[in-house]
Amino acid sequence: xxxxxIQTQNLxxxxxDKLAVxxxxxxxxxxxxxxxxxxxxxxxxxxxxxxxxxxxxxxGLVKVAGYxxxxxxxxxxxxxGYVPDTPNLYAKLSGRELLRFVGSLYSMQxxxxxxRADELLRMFDLAAAxxxxxDSYSHGMQQKTALAAALMHDPKVLVLDEPTVGLDPKxxxxxxxxxxxxxxxxxxxxxxxxxxxxxxxxxxRIGIINxxxxxxxxxxxxxxxxxxxxxxxxxAASxxxAASLEDIFLDLTGGAEEAAxxxxxx
Amino acid sequence: xxxxINTGPGPHPSPAVLPAVWKLLSLxxxxxxxxxxxxxxxxxxxxxxxxxxxxxxxxxxxWASWQLLGFLRSPELTQYVGDTRQFVDAVPGLLFTAFFFxxxxxxxxxxxxxxxxxxxMDFLLAAPVPIRAVxxxxxxxAILPNFGLGIAFGLPVLFGLGASRGYNFLYYIxxxxxxxxxxxxAAGLAALLVMLVARVFPARRVVxxxxxxxxxxxxxxxxxxxxMNSAGDEIDVTNQQVSQTVGLLxxxxxxxxxxxxxxxxxxxxxxxxxxxxxxxxxxxxGLAGFIFWVSLQTAERWYYTGWAGMQAVTRKKKxxxxxxxxxxxxxxxxxxxxxxxxxxxxxxxxxxxxxxAAPIRGIIWKDSLVLRRDLRQFSQLxxxxxxxxxxxxIFLRRGGEVPAGQGEAPAWFMGALxxxxxxxxxxxxxxxxxxxxxxxxxxxxxxxxxxxxxxxxSPLSARQIxxxxxxxxxxxxxxxxxxxxxxxxxxxxxPFPAFLYSILALGACLGGMAGIEVAFGAAGANFTWEDPRRxxxxxxxxxxxxxxxxxxxxxxxxxxxxxxxxxxxxxPQILGFLVGGLLGLGACIAAxxxxxxxxxxxxNKLGE
Numbered sequence: 001x002x003x004x005x006i007q008t009q010n011l012x013x014x015x016x017d018k019l020a021v022x023x024x025x026x027x028x029x030x031x032x033x034x035x036x037x038x039x040x041x042x043x044x045x046x047x048x049x050x051x052x053x054x055x056x057x058x059x060g061l062v063k064v065a066g067y068x069x070x071x072x073x074x075x076x077x078x079x080x081g082y083v084p085d086t087p088n089l090y091a092k093l094s095g096r097e098l099l100r101f102v103g104s105l106y107s108m109q110x111x112x113x114x115x116r117a118d119e120l121l122r123m124f125d126l127a128a129a130x131x132x133x134x135d136s137y138s139h140g141m142q143q144k145t146a147l148a149a150a151l152m153h154d155p156k157v158l159v160l161d162e163p164t165v166g167l168d169p170k171x172x173x174x175x176x177x178x179x180x181x182x183x184x185x186x187x188x189x190x191x192x193x194x195x196x197x198x199x200x201x202x203x204x205r206i207g208i209i210n211x212x213x214x215x216x217x218x219x220x221x222x223x224x225x226x227x228x229x230x231x232x233x234x235x236a237a238s239x240x241x242a243a244s245l246e247d248i249f250l251d252l253t254g255g256a257e258e259a260a261x262x263x264x265x266x
Numbered sequence: 267x268x269x270x271i272n273t274g275p276g277p278h279p280s281p282a283v284l285p286a287v288w289k290l291l292s293l294x295x296x297x298x299x300x301x302x303x304x305x306x307x308x309x310x311x312x313x314x315x316x317x318x319x320x321x322x323x324x325x326x327x328x329w330a331s332w333q334l335l336g337f338l339r340s341p342e343l344t345q346y347v348g349d350t351r352q353f354v355d356a357v358p359g360l361l362f363t364a365f366f367f368x369x370x371x372x373x374x375x376x377x378x379x380x381x382x383x384x385x386x387m388d389f390l391l392a393a394p395v396p397i398r399a400v401x402x403x404x405x406x407x408a409i410l411p412n413f414g415l416g417i418a419f420g421l422p423v424l425f426g427l428g429a430s431r432g433y434n435f436l437y438y439i440x441x442x443x444x445x446x447x448x449x450x451x452a453a454g455l456a457a458l459l460v461m462l463v464a465r466v467f468p469a470r471r472v473v474x475x476x477x478x479x480x481x482x483x484x485x486x487x488x489x490x491x492x493x494m495n496s497a498g499d500e501i502d503v504t505n506q507q508v509s510q511t512v513g514l515l516x517x518x519x520x521x522x523x524x525x526x527x528x529x530x531x532x533x534x535x536x537x538x539x540x541x542x543x544x545x546x547x548x549x550x551x552g553l554a555g556f557i558f559w560v561s562l563q564t565a566e567r568w569y570y571t572g573w574a575g576m577q578a579v580t581r582k583k584k585x586x587x588x589x590x591x592x593x594x595x596x597x598x599x600x601x602x603x604x605x606x607x608x609x610x611x612x613x614x615x616x617x618x619x620x621x622x623a624a625p626i627r628g629i630i631w632k633d634s635l636v637l638r639r640d641l642r643q644f645s646q647l648x649x650x651x652x653x654x655x656x657x658x659x660i661f662l663r664r665g666g667e668v669p670a671g672q673g674e675a676p677a678w679f680m681g682a683l684x685x686x687x688x689x690x691x692x693x694x695x696x697x698x699x700x701x702x703x704x705x706x707x708x709x710x711x712x713x714x715x716x717x718x719x720x721x722x723x724s725p726l727s728a729r730q731i732x733x734x735x736x737x738x739x740x741x742x743x744x745x746x747x748x749x750x751x752x753x754x755x756x757x758x759x760x761p762f763p764a765f766l767y768s769i770l771a772l773g774a775c776l777g778g779m780a781g782i783e784v785a786f787g788a789a790g791a792n793f794t795w796e797d798p799r800r801x802x803x804x805x806x807x808x809x810x811x812x813x814x815x816x817x818x819x820x821x822x823x824x825x826x827x828x829x830x831x832x833x834x835x836x837x838p839q840i841l842g843f844l845v846g847g848l849l850g851l852g853a854c855i856a857a858x859x860x861x862x863x864x865x866x867x868x869x870n871k872l873g874e
Contacts, residue, residue, distance in 0.1 A: 052723045055874050073870075078725035088716035092639035093632065104628025105724040133639065135470070149720070 002029050003066060005079075005157050005188035006051060011060035013046050020046045022212040023060070028188045028205075030156075033179055035203030036192040039253050043212040044192040045085065048161050051190065052082040065156050078106065080157040081150030085165065085192075087142040091135035095126050095145050098134065099152055106153040113152070120148040124174070139166040147175060158182060160191040164198060176202055200245040210253040223248050286399035287406075290390075294407060324422050331426025339430070358424055358529035365416045365445065366452045366525055369409060373456035375476045376408040381460060381569065382469035401457075401566045409453040417445055424532075433536030440535060440547055444528045447554035454561025461568040474641040481645035486652060524553065622737075625726050629734035630741075633713070637706075643713070646705050651746070653701050657694060691754035692768045692775075696818060699747030699776045707739030707783030708810055711791035711872065712801045718793050718873045728869035732784060732862050740780040747772055767843055771825040774850045778821055778857030779814040785861035786810025789868050817857055825850035 004027035013021040021043040028034040038044045049055040051062055053069050053076065062069040065079035089098055096117055103113025121127045124144040134142060143166050150158060158179070164172040179189045180202065193199055199206055206223060208216045216226050223245070302310065338354055381387075381404050390400045424441045427433075463472055520526060531546030618627065637643050714721060721731060751772055755765045790806025825846045832842030 054719060054722055056871065074725040074727060077723060080723075082719075082723045084719055086716075088719065090632065090636055090717050090720075092636045097632075097635065101628050101632045102720070102724075104624045104631070105721070105726060107624045107725075 002031075004029050004063075005065050006034070006159075006190055007061070007063040008047070008051070009061040011047065011050060011062060012058050013043075013050060013055060014058045019212050021050070021057075021209075024209065024212075024214045026207050026214060026217050028157075028190050030186045030188055031183050032204045033183045033189040033191070033202055035199035035206040036190065036209065037194075037196070037199055037206060037249060038192075038209035042209045042253070044209055045161055047209065048082075048159055048190070048192060052080060052159050053077055078153075079155060080159060081153065081155035083143075083146050083150045083158075083160040083163055085161040087139075087146035089134050089142055089145060089149070092133055094131045094133050095121060095137070095141075095148075096130040098145060099149060102149045102152045108153060116152055116154075117148075120151060123178075124148050124171070140168060140171060143167055144171060147178075151178070156187050158187060158189045160189070162193060163191055164193065164195060196245045196249060206245070208249060208252050215252045216248075220245065226252075283396050283399045283402070286395045287402050290395070290399060290403040291406065294403075320418065324418050327419065328422035328426050328429075331423045332429045333426075335427050336430035354427070355529075355533060357427060358532060359523065359526035361420045361423060362444070362448055362528055363523070363525040365420055366448050368416055369412055369449045369452035370456050372412045373409050373453045374459055375473065375480070376412070377405070377453070377457055377460045378464065378469055378473055378476070380404045380408045381457070382464055383473060397569070398562070398566050401562070401569055405453055405457060409449055413445075413449045416449065421445065428536055431536060434538070437532055437536035440532055444532065444547070444550065444554075447551055447558070448525075448528065451554040451557040451561070454558040454565065457565040458561050458568075461565050465568070478641040478645040482648055482652070524550075527553075622733075623730060625724070625730055626734040626737070629721070629731070630738055633710075633734075633738045636713075647702065647742075649701060649705075651698075653698060657697065691751055691758060691760065692772055692822075694754060695747040695751040695768075695772050696775050696779075698750050699743040699772070700779060700814065700818075702743040702746055703739050703776065703780055703783050703814070704811055706742065707735070707780050708787040708807045709801055710735035710739055710784055711788045711869075712793065712795070712807075714791075715793050715795055715801065718791075722873050728866045729862075732788065732866065732869060735788070736780055736784045736858070736862070739784055740777060743780065744773060744776050747776060763839070763843070767825075767829075767847070770847055771822065771850055774825070774854035775818055775821050778817050778854045781858030782814040782817060782861050783810050785865045786813065788872065789865050791872055793873055817853075821850055821853050821857070824853050 006026075006028035008027075009025050011021055011024040012019065024043075024047060026034075036044055036047070046055065050057050051064065051069065053073050056070065064076040067073075067076035067079065069076045090101075093101065099117035099120060100113055103110075103117065108116070118127075121130045124147070126141060126144060126148065129137065129141065134145060137145065143163070147160075147163065150160075160179075163175055163179075167175065176198070179191070183189050183204070191203075200220065205217065205219055207214055208223075216223055218226065226248070302313065305313075335354055335357075339351065381401075384404075391397065421441065425438060428437050428441070521530070527546050528550035531543050531548075531550055534540075534543030535547060537543075622630075637647060711718075748769060751765075751768060754760075755768065760768070786806045786809055790804035790810075792801060792804055795801040828846040828849065829839075829842035832839065832845070
């Protein structure tokens with residue numbers, strides 16, 4: 001069994017009385033693409049922010065590449081790359097300048113940073129706009145720049161919050177290919193998404209979070225079995241006999257009832 | 267079984283403009299009312315008191331105008347200064363001209379923001395609301411604050427004029443109507459200008475340039491006032507100059523100036539000359555209405571095509587500037603070509619690389635680029651230069667001589683004062699540096715804004731970020747202050763040892779201030795701003811500035827009191843330099859390290 005590159009144990013985050021994330025425990029191993037699913041407000045982004053060190057957990061443990069994100073934060077952060085859901089980047093820097101800056105934050109050699117920036121700009125089709133300031137980029141270009149920045153130091157762990165939002169099909173495909181290749185080379189990829197098709201096709205394992213609690217973790221087969229059991233217990237056989245991730249997701253997060261109501265209304 | 271989609275008529279969209287304008291304005295009113303309702307009680311009370319005070323002020327202007335304009339017509343005054351009627355008659359024309367151009371100029375920036383950069387435009391243009399209604403609503407929203415301000419100051423003056431001359435009621439009604447139409451005409455023209463400019467230049471860039479020019483212009487104006495005040499004792503206003511000024515103001519009453527027509531019409535109506543009064547008033551109202559209508563028609567057509575065009579705007583390709591440090595220099599380092607041609611740069615680069623970690627150099631380089639490129643931030647950095655030049659001029663005019671007084675002061679006191687005045691320019695240099703420090707240090711963390719996630723998820727310690735931000739604040743402030751100190755020391759012929767000691771004291775003072783400003787700025791950092799001019803470091807930032815200012819006299823005392831004491835004791839001056847230097851530098855190091863160390867744990871939690 002390999003050492004997990006991402007490990008959370010009883011991870012909890014509360015804001016006053018409200019529990020945003022409640023006792024979440026999971027692991028992501030090298031070579032794995034882990035999909036993190038959940039309805040809006042379920043606690044996905046909060047969990048991600050705790051993994052990358054943007055939020056301190058109220059209790060529990062997060063380890064990235066074997067380092068505790070709180071007590072060994074610099075080592076943990078040096079091993080990971082992060083792409084937020086909204087790519088807030090320095091608007092007055094050019095794409096190339098941003099990548100150089102990120103290179104310096106990760107203490108990369110100048111020549112190495114230069115080479116890597118060129119490679120990434122070419123790969124993401126940003127070379128033509130590399131010397132324009134980011135405020136002239138479209139949302140998709142900014143998203144690609146953020147991903148390029150996260151890949152600058154070739155991280156062992158890549159954490160992405162809704163990485164394909166706003167991307168054209170070609171760029172979305174490119175990102176999926178890159179993530180797969182990274183995993184094949186032994187990195188751990190952790191991504192949250194609302195697009196269940198992406199999760200179903202790309203992810204080796206999937207975690208589903210609802211109301212701050214991790215309600216299911218496993219491969220597609222394991223989730224199918226779990227969904228079937230849940231359906232058997234509630235007697236909703238007609239809805240859960242299906243094998244798609246959408247049905248499993250709706251069963252586990254209580255969305256099946258809303259789907260039925262919508263069908264009646266429309 | 268799924269039924270076919272509803273093909274019947276949907277909710278009926280209202281084609282009428284006025285109801286739609288009313289709906290949109292009601293929404294704005296609802297938002298303002300909700301904001302007011304949700305504020306704290308203390309703020310509500312202060313808002314109400316503020317409005318009541320404004321109302322009182324308006325009443326006072328009315329009363330003062332009534333009395334003053336009445337007094338100007340009094341026979342007693344006429345005996346001394348001649349007939350003032352021409353001047354008083356020019357007042358309404360002057361007011362309308364000022365009001366028109368005031369609305370025209372201020373509306374330009376506001377309209378540009380409201381029509382092209384507000385977040386709700388996509389929503390409004392996609393809704394079944396007539397585009398004219400959207401346009402009128404935006405126009406009204408943009409001009410209302412300035413219109414209110416103009417009315418608050420202009421209306422009571424004209425009412426005061428009417429009251430002092432006993433004008434009839436029609437005058438008062440038409441004054442209000444005239445103000446409304448003149449402001450609408452001005453706003454319409456401003457809208458046309460906005461459309462024209464937005465077709466040529468990117469709206470966001472124009473807003474940035476306007477912000478920069480506005481900030482610099484207002485700073486120069488305010489400080490020119492100070493400069494004039496400082497020279498006030500030499501300015502002697504003659505009767506001839508007063509007459510010339512009055513003559514200049516009377517030129518606004520020229521019949522060729524269309525903005526004098528409403529004034530003339532109103533005055534004629536008030537005096538009871540009905541025919542010329544009504545004629546000129548109706549002509550003015552008609553002309554203003556016509557300008558507004560034409561502007562509305564043209565601007566709304568241009569607006570839609572301009573907006574659509576803006577959505578499809580393509581990026582302009584910038585030529586890559588080979589050899590530019592911004593292109594070639596990674597992490598704040600000069601380009602390779604530069605290093606090859608100057609071995610000194612290479613040595614300097616190696617020294618910097620050995621001294622500062624790459625992430626610290628990276629942050630310094632990034633901040634220097636961002637601050638230079640964002641004109642709204644850059645204008646805040648220019649301010650200290652303007653202050654420095656103006657106050658430097660005032661300081662030099664006063665000569666830096668020891669005032670002789672009445673000759674009663676003891677010789678030792680005059681000697682000590684003379685010693686201190688040798689270092690007088692240091693205060694000005696500190697002041698100039700502090701102006702820059704406040705912005706660069708106090709808001710160093712806040713300036714990261716929503717981009718702070720990038721630093722927070724990088725392998726940087728709180729100490730590294732604090733060090734980088736300290737250097738970003740300290741180095742330019744020190745450079746600027748030294749520049750001023752060198753200039754003033756040359757002009758004042760400061761002795762060389764005193765100059766060197768001043769540099770040391772200046773560096774230490776600014777270092778301590780930078781430490782305090784950066785640490786407190788970090789503690790109160792606000793990352794949620796949208797407009798750089800609205801970023802602030804909250805109460806902690808204010809506290810930091812106060813502490814930084816309090817630190818200056820303490821640090822200067824440690825530097826200069828030993829010097830004065832040694833001088834009085836007739837001991838070698840070098841001893842004074844040594845003792846003062848050690849004490850001052852010690853205080854500086856404490857002021858840099860203690861606040862930053864105390865606030866390090868807080869930096870780790872920033873942005874959560």
